[in-house]
Amino acid sequence: MSTDAREAPDNPFIEDPPTDFDDVDDLTEEAARRQAEQLREALRYHDRRYYVETDPRIPDRAYDALFARLSALESAFDLQTEDSPTRQVGGEPLDAFDTVEHVAPMRSIDSSGDVEDVYDFDRRVHDRLGLSQTEGDSAGQASLDAYADGAVEYFCEPKFDGLSVEVVYEDGRYERAATRGNGETGDDVTANVRTIRSIPLRLSGDFPDYLAVRGEVYIPRDAFQAYNRERVERGDDPFANPRNAAAGTLRQLDPSVTAERPLDCFFFDVLDASRRFSTQRERQETLPEWGLKVNDRSTLVDDIEAAVDYRDDLVEDRDDLDYEVDGAVIKVNDLEQCERLGSTSRAPRWAYAYKLPARTEETTVRDIVVQVGRTGRLTPVALLDPVDVAGVTVSRASLHNPDQIADLGVAVGDRVKIQRAGDVIPYVDEVVEDNSEGHFAFPDHCPVCESAVEFDGPLAFCTGGLACPAQLKRAIEHYVSRGGLDIDGLGEQKLDQLIEAGLVESIPDLYDLRVADLARLDGWGETSAENLARELEAKTEPSLDDFLAALGVPEVGPTTATSLARAFGSLDAVMDADEDELQAVDDVGPTVAHEIREFFGSERNREVIADLREHGVEPRSVEVETGDALSGLTFVFTGALDGYTREEAQALVERHGANATGSVSGNTDYLVAGESPGGSKLTDAESEEVPVLDQEAFEALLADHDIEVE
Structure with missing residues (x-):
């Protein structure tokens, strides 16, 4: 493929491309084929300029027009190719991921946040290479003198907080991709990785016949916050952090879902290639020539002290980076020296990660969005740079209501202190650095349906009711969820389809769904439609x-x-x-x-x-409390019971006047222990001198009170 506009002088879609096209029906097949080839070549060139060189030559609208034209040509004339840019928009859903063996082990690397350990790594490298020091340094000394027999150069790069993948090219064409897995084998995610726009389906330049590279899939921080904003506004829970979002996205069984999410990738290692390199730096500089994106923070340093300085600079700059990093990777630059150093069973001896300290409690507000709950209540949510609070990574925090926003004076861009209420719910405690003017202005119209906002004291509500898509969707999602009636076959995407198709405008509409209407929708079939119909019918008499x-x-x-x-x-x-x-x-x-x-x-x-x-939905009435035979007794249940669940046992004793609690205390009369009981409850029972009954003894106790187990 051409990598420079000068190498494709006859391609009209590279420099100032036209965006108005003749009707597809007016083209001959030969003309369509020629135009499609030029468009593929041009789109690959523009992808390279955008993702690898970060120097786009055309605006996004022009790119979109070229992409749409290629899609139309391929569809009208059946011109699809495996490495076409249009193949990066998704594909058929998968049943499951296959497991594949890596072409070379994808090892982890040793790491530490202690600088003494980094200097110990450097000493081990020099010792194994036979490079002795001119002056003896004691273990843990944080300053090293020059080495008598030469020094080791290190190649330093950010340690990305994403998901490692192996990507294989044969004859320059994208062949497959796999997750790291256990380092020897991983999940085959070829279809999902194909959708990542920064990963080329065809290499450029003088590429080798065979190439296996290692990269880190991630979600840029700006894209992560924008995507979380969309999720919050439509009533979905936001992702906890970019790494979890990237990992979950890459493991979607439906590649079209992966294609919708803003994944990106940095490449940083060559696992196998029909070409030899002499240094890490040479390898890193060559990857972009083949169209593979690398990180511009990578650099060569003279010694370990400069490598430590590199990591310290990352600490200072990480809030300004558009990707999450959790350390600096320090690699011996000379690949011949790397071979001599070798590897252990789990990690190379020529690389070490100097970890960054965790962000703790203080972070920056990147966005404030208003979430619409299923009751119509509007809740302001601060989207944050991920921060560690009491051992938990937090990327959003409640602002509760407009009054609290005003009291805090908080706005986008402010640096804030985060606390967790009861060590559970994160909230903004105070603004520690005011980087804005005024505070976030609470909207007077619903951000989803534009209905007026009504205030009840400090609380705000959307007046749109079930006419508000957020309330409707959330209400139906909850109704069919595991916490509701647990109706299989109605996940978030399928429900979105039904709402967009106008088939569901209220909860009762679920029971009007017809198999024929469902089977006509994309992604549905006769079988899945019939399964849903059976599920709905089975739940017409819920408890x-x-x-x-x-x-x-x-x-x-x-x-x-x-x-x-x-x-x-x-x-x-x-x-x-x-x-x-x-x-x-x-x-x-x-x-x-x-x-x-x-x-x-x-x-x-x-x-x-x-x-x-x-519509035939009638919840089953239940038997109310029938007596007081067990009045005054308190039971705790643990482990698995044979023939009935713990919940059913709890309901039984409560119907006869007893209390059933979740933890053992001095007020507990009996701990009923089934198979595989919880150790902590047994320990508490022993310390509180609470009698422990097995299932047989429990049922004997019930029989003594004339209670039958149903």
């Missing part, structure tokens, strides 16, 4: 607690739903209960009782429930 949890009543999760079901027995009884009756239920306090009463007092919610009943 009362599952149904209550699925409705998405604020503050009512599975545990509270179970308590309500046991206390009231039927849906109508729960719907008609007043706040005093609700507060008499375990797990229900004044706030939860008010939320439940508000939910079932809403005319719109009652209409949805009535509509569900008209």
